[in-house]
Every structure is written in C-alpha cells, then in structure tokens.
Amino acid sequence: MTPALQVIDLITTDEGRKFAPAGRMATAIIELTQQNGDCFPQDLSSKGFTPKEVAEQWHMAHSLAAVELNLMSKARMKPQLLFGGR
DSSP: OOOOOHHHHHTTTTTOOHHHHHHHHHHHHHHHHHHHSOOOOGGGGGTTTHOOOHHHHHHHHHHHHHHHHHHHHHHHHGGGGGOOOO
C-alpha cells in the first residue's frame, strides 16, 4: 500500500528541482528494498546509477527512502494514523 501523498514527491517537486536526483535514487532504493529486504550503495548500479551519482546522492536518497518506507509500513499497520488521523 502506498500513501496518497509521498514524502519523496513533496521534496522533489520544488521549482529548482534541486532534490530530483536524490528523489529518483530514493525511489530505486525503495524498489530494491521491497524486492531484496535491503539496499546498499553498490546495489544501485543495477538501476543504472554510476558510482559518482551514488557518492553524491546516497545520503539524501537513503534518508528520503527511509522516511517513505517508514510511512508505508505504518500505513499497512494502521492506515488511519497517516496524515493527521488518530
């Protein structure tokens, strides 16, 4: 289950698109984590990221992915807790 509003979208849709590369990598990290149970920097080569891109974007992308995965987990457990519910 994916929340209707995603953190990655909130961060990466800014006018300057400053965080768009990290957002794309975060999406790949989420996909790999869902497939394999985890994602390491070297795993991103399978999604077409270069070592340079990984070095530049990993920390921000991994943080975005962690927040998104946490929200997805909470949505599965208690969907009403997301976005102001009780």
